[in-house]
Amino acid sequence: MSASPADLVRRFHHAVGLDARTTPTEVPAPLAAQRGRLLAEEAAEVAEVSVTGPLDKLAHELADVVYVAYGTALVHGIDLDAVIAEIHRSNMTKLGPDGRIRRRADGKILKGDHYEAPDVAAVLRRQGWVPGGE
Ligand SMILES: [Mg+2]
Incomplete structure (x- = not known):
């Protein structure tokens, strides 16, 4: 494509x-x-x-x-591409420094010590978003 x-x-x-x-x-x-x-x-x-x-x-x-x-x-x-990039950045921090992930018994990937939550508000502010504004 x-x-x-x-x-x-x-x-x-x-x-x-x-x-x-x-x-x-x-x-x-x-x-x-x-x-x-x-x-x-x-x-x-x-x-x-x-x-x-x-x-x-x-x-x-x-x-x-x-x-x-x-x-x-x-x-x-x-700009959803930029938001997806931020989600991806955050998801990749689920990997530890050794490149490994920790899983719960049912297979769910756990957030490790190095996990960084996505900051979507910051991404939108860079796009010109004014929270509460019009
Ligand atoms: Mg349909």
């Missing part, structure tokens, strides 16, 4: 006249709620086919979730 999901979704929003903001912004509640419902619908569709498949349907619904999530970020003016 030559264009990133963010680029593709931005093209779609511009083409069909959906909201697309460039600065993190609190949007009107009805719009925010609509975006939340859209994402919940797509997540539910993933849940429906997660076990039963078929695999092409699962792939389709996973892509729908990502597409709608990027669209929702765009509606709110969030």
